[in-house]
Every structure is written in C-alpha cells, then in structure tokens.
Amino acid sequence: MKRLYFTLSVLMVASMVLTACGPKVIPFACTDAIGCVDIGPTDPVHIAYLLVVAGPNETLGIDSRNGIEIAIDDSGGKIANHAVKLDGEDGGCSAEGGQSGGTKLAADSTIVAVIGTSCSSEARAALPMLSTAGFVVISPSNTAPDLTEAGNANNYPGYLRTAHNDKIQGAVAAKFAWEFLKVKNAATIHDGSLYADKLQQVFAENFTTLGGTITVQTAVDPNQTDMSSVLADIATGQPELIYFPIFLPAGGLIIRQAKTTPGLENTVLMGADGLFSPDVVTAAGDDVEGFYVSSPLLTGAAYDAFVAKYQTKFGKAPISIFHAHAYDAFMMIKAAIEKVAVVDADGTLHIGRQALRDAMFATKDFSGLTGVLTCNATGDCANPTIGAYQYHKGAYPPELVWPK
C-alpha cells in the first residue's frame, strides 16, 4: 500500500515538473468583458447573416449575400486558418422579420459576427437581441441616421455599418434637386418605414436650407395600390418635384399613376437607392423614362474585378446595390478577427467579443471596394460618394447623370 502511494506521488511530482518545463500550455482564460468565442482546431468560424432573402424585397438581401460569398471565395474560404461557416435568417425587410430572425440568431452562441440587416426597420427590432448576445453586427445596407446617432435609443453597442448614413444621401439628393434639376418646390412621400421617413425628412430639411419650399410631406402604405388620393393631395401644392424614397411595388405604382394625375403630368419624379433595381424597369414599363434615383457611386478597378467575379459566379450582373458594402463588411470582420484572435498551439481560436468590437470600431484606412473606410465612434464606416441616376425605358442600370 505504501509503495503505491509512493509511486503515485512520484508520478504526480514528475507530471507537474514535466508540464512546467514542457511546451507552454497555459489554458486560455477569458478576460473579455462580455465573453469569448472558442473555436476548436477543426471547427469553423461562424458568421451569420440577417438579410431579406425571401419575399418581395429579396433582391436587396440576396445581392448582399452574394457579395459575402464572393468575399469568402476571395479569402480562400478561411479566416485565421479556420474554415468559414456562413448561414443566416431571412429578415423580411420588416420589424416582424427582424424580431424573429434576430431571436433565432441571438440564441446561437457559436456566432462571432452577424452581417445585417438589410432594412433599417429590421435593425431596430433585431439589434437589442443581437447586441445583448455580444455579437458584432455590421450592416451593408441600413441607412437610417438614428442607428448610429450617439445617445439615440436605437444606437446599440457593437453595431456598425458600411452603408452610407442617410444624412449624406438626403443632403446629396436635395443638392441635386436644387442645383441640377433647378426645382424650387418639392413634395415628399414616405411609406412609414424607418428608412423612408428619415430620408425624406433629411431631404426636406436640406432642401429648405438651400432655399427651396416643401409643399407637403405625406405618406402612403407600403401595400397600397391606389395612389390617386395621395397624388390628388400633392397636386394641390403644384410641386415641381416629388421625392419618394420608398420601395416596390408602391414606388412603381406612384411612377405609373403620377403621369395620369391632373397637374402632375410634368412633375419630376425622384426616388432613392430603395428603387435602384432591375425590377423598377420591368414594373414601371415605359413610364420609367426620366425617373431619377440617388444611389452610391461605385467605381474603380477593384470594383470592376468584383463585378466580373459576380458575373461568373452568379451568371448575372449585380441585382441590387449593396453587394460591395457586404463584401467590405465581411473583409472588415475577417481583418478584425485575425487581429484579436488568440491561437492555441493546437489551433484552437479564442475571440474576445469586446476585443473584436473594439477592433472593428478601430478600423482605420481600410481599403475596401466602396472606398477607404474609417469607422467613427458610433459605427459609421462608410466613405460614400452618392450619385444621381436617370432611368430610361427598358434599360438597366440607369444612366449616371450627376456628378459628371
């Protein structure tokens, strides 16, 4: 019996000595304020998306997802030598969809970062959950100003975006209307969505500052088909321009019905990036001729190469506008993970959630497809040039008219 105790203690001491002198295997201790994600040697890095990939606005989200997939291809399918696992939920471009999709994603603790959402309304519902779950959330297409406004209830920790803030787009649209179109008064229509409401508000403020007059700011329901009552209301103010930064089908129906509303036959119509889609051409038919939209201006050799890859992989030109933004979002996540991840000898990856957020917010002079990106303290990373485009019947994409 004594012999056994002796042997055991010798073995114990020996093992302690050996461990101390052998290769350093100090177990990783997570000191991160909001926890860590541990990824086993053969496990993938889990990136999720929350985009609108089904239903009427699906081109917006599918286009972004295509951008992510190309970014994964360009990274060789790997982040920090781990495979990438990409899956996600449909957000439906609505608060309800954001709520249900966000709930599902928030329950999955393997997720490192979420790319999404597509629409600002989705973000408002999903962010409380995704932010509490400790994820980095980076949106390729949310543009509502309040999401990144310091002190605003809708500004959540860990949320960033590569899309432009509508404060920029609304201002550019107002400047375009005043300087290029030379209109003096305008009416605006929104559809009750966070995106459209804020954008038309920014437009109206800037247009008034420039010296213009807003005849009326009104709204339609996104499912409304008969626009005659709202157009009759607008016609009483005799505006030279109607600005309606909304979506399809309501946007398409306004284009078609404005032409037949007495008093609005020659009024200039203008939308925003929500109506930058091939579907606008098919839906509005011949009436699309002359319709203006504002949208990010994407140029450069890197972007052209991206479009070529898109064409090869998906067999068509980009179907919406936020593919490059999603590509940049993924690349920023990849860079940040590779910066903060602690790698064990066996290849296990430890990612501190707060550290990852800090690294994302510290992104500086990041060279992306949409420009050189630098994130500010509230999560606005975009460096956008907004252009104005004009549709011609049967042609997509619309022609760039400003700036020339």
Add this chain to the structure above:
Amino acid sequence: MLRTWRQRITFTDIMIWAIGLAIVGVVVVGTIKTLQSGKYEPSVWLDLTIKGLAVGGVYALIAMGYTLVYGILRMINFAHSEVFMSGPITAVFLANALAQSGFLNKQPLLSMLLITLLSMAVSAVVAMLLERIAYRPLRYAPRLVPLITAIGASFFLQYTFRGLYGSGFKGYPTVTSLQGTWNIFGVEVFKTQTVVIIGAILMMAILYAIVQWTKIGKAMRAVSEDKEAAELMGINVDNIIVFTFALGGVSAGAAGILYILLFPIVWFYMGFIPSIKAFTAAVLGGIGNVPGAFVGAMLLGLLESIGPNLFLDGLGILNPSQLKDAIAFIVLVLILIFRPSGILGERITETKA
C-alpha cells in the same frame, strides 16, 4: 309600450349606438371642414369618384367568387385571392410578347381580348383544381376544416407561382389607344377607368344573367337552397359545384385584367389586399347575394377613394391616405353592427346557417 321598449334596450346597445354616432359625427365634421377649406377643385372630386367606381368594379368581380361559393357551399374560399392573382400574373407574358411584336398597338381590341381570355382560363383552371384537390375531399368535414385548408392552399398557390415566375415585379405594357381621356357629357374621364367600369358592369350583368335565367343557374340556386333535395331532383351536385368555382375563376380572371389596367404591376403576392377588400365588399353587401356584392364593392371603392381626402383631410389628420384601409374596415364594422346580414343580405335562417 314605453316600458317594454325600455326593457329591451341594453347597455351594449347604447354603447354601440354611441360609437356609431361618434363615427358619423367625425365623418360629417370632417366633410364640412374639407369642403369649406376649398383645397380641392370639384374636378378632383369627380376624378376620385370615377377612380373609386373603377376600383369598386374590380372588387365586385372578385367578390363574385366569394359570394357564389359561399352561396353554394357555405364556406369562405380564402384561396380566391390566388385564383385572382394567377390570371394576370400568367397573362403578363402574353401581353409583353404582344407589345414587343407591335401587335398590341395595331390591334388593341383583339389583343386585350386574347389577354383577358388567357387570364380567365388560367384563373378558372386554378379554381377548378382547387375545388377538386383541396375542397371536394373535405366536403362533409366540419366547417373549420375547409377554412384552414383554404388558407393552406392560398400559401401553396402563392409560392407555386413565385417558384414558376420568380418573386420580382412585372409591369404590363401601356396600350397607346387607352391612354388619355374621353370627353363624356362634358366631363374628362380617363379611358382606362371608363373601360374598367364598363367592363365590370358588363361582366356582372353576364354573371347575374347566368345565375338568374339559365338552366344551370337555376340548378345552382337549387343546390344553394338544399343540396339533398337538389340531388333527388336529378341535379348533379358535384358538377354544379365545379361550375360555380369555374364561374368564380372566370370572374376573377376578368377582374385581374381590369385591375392591371388601373395598377399595371403584377407579382405573386398581389392578390392578398384586393381580395381581402373584395371579401369585405361581399360581406358589406350581404354574402351569398350577387347584386349585394356589386353594391358593397362599389360603396367600398368609393369610400376608399374619396374617404381619406373628404373625411380626414379637413380634420388636419396627417397622411390621410395611409388610413384608407382603416376607413374601409370601419365601414364594415358599422354595417355589421347595424345590419349584420349586410346591405342587401338575406336574413340567414337557422337551417341555412
């Protein structure tokens, strides 16, 4: 006399009357204020009225599908919205092909006839398949079963068409000869709206004639009265039910083409809103009653079209146009409170209900 009268009045009655009077009061005050402000020219009201009648005509034809099926089977065919959608979403391909070849503008009448026929045929076939596959096996099941099946069938059809044609929006080409206005008795009226109103009235008249004056219409009414007795009289009830669904489908297909003359954009989800309105119209007029559906639909179309500007604008309510659905459904609630069987509704007896 006074005593019995006072005993019959309950607290609920008083509340309901109070709500009704409050709504009527709001409508009257809003109307007076709007008219006093003089914001809209008389011609605007006329435009809105005609547009309302046109939309009402479309609702009426869709409502026929609900009301005919309800009359015979005492069930609400909630998949009728997809019967309505299937016609125009298929015919858009023919319309665009005709437009590209230039035939549409050379022979507008013939082209529109072809497009309408295709739309009617597709809608009728979908309606008949629906009856055969989804409803006939459940004919003697409890009443809730076919209702739930209808909702399931509705989703199935929606996503089938989404799979077939994609989820994007497609536009109908504009018919050049239907652009602009006609001068009718000194009033400028849009050609499309006139065509829609005339088309809807014509189609309604045909349907009414079929139900009232043909042999098969008589059989339909017999089946509606009493299925067993009709069967004993030698009427093939199955055939009559299939015919009813086909008739509803043809009517929905025609409604689809009139609808796209007003709102020329189609997609797989387009059926939902117009059909829920048409269903409202059918209930408004008295479900199961053909002229009732027409009256209800016209009333609903008018209220929706002029309601927001007339009732709400004067009260200073922001974005009144967003509330047009609210107006439509408040009218429905009012009608159901004061005339539960609808404007022209039959008093439903115990045996029938």
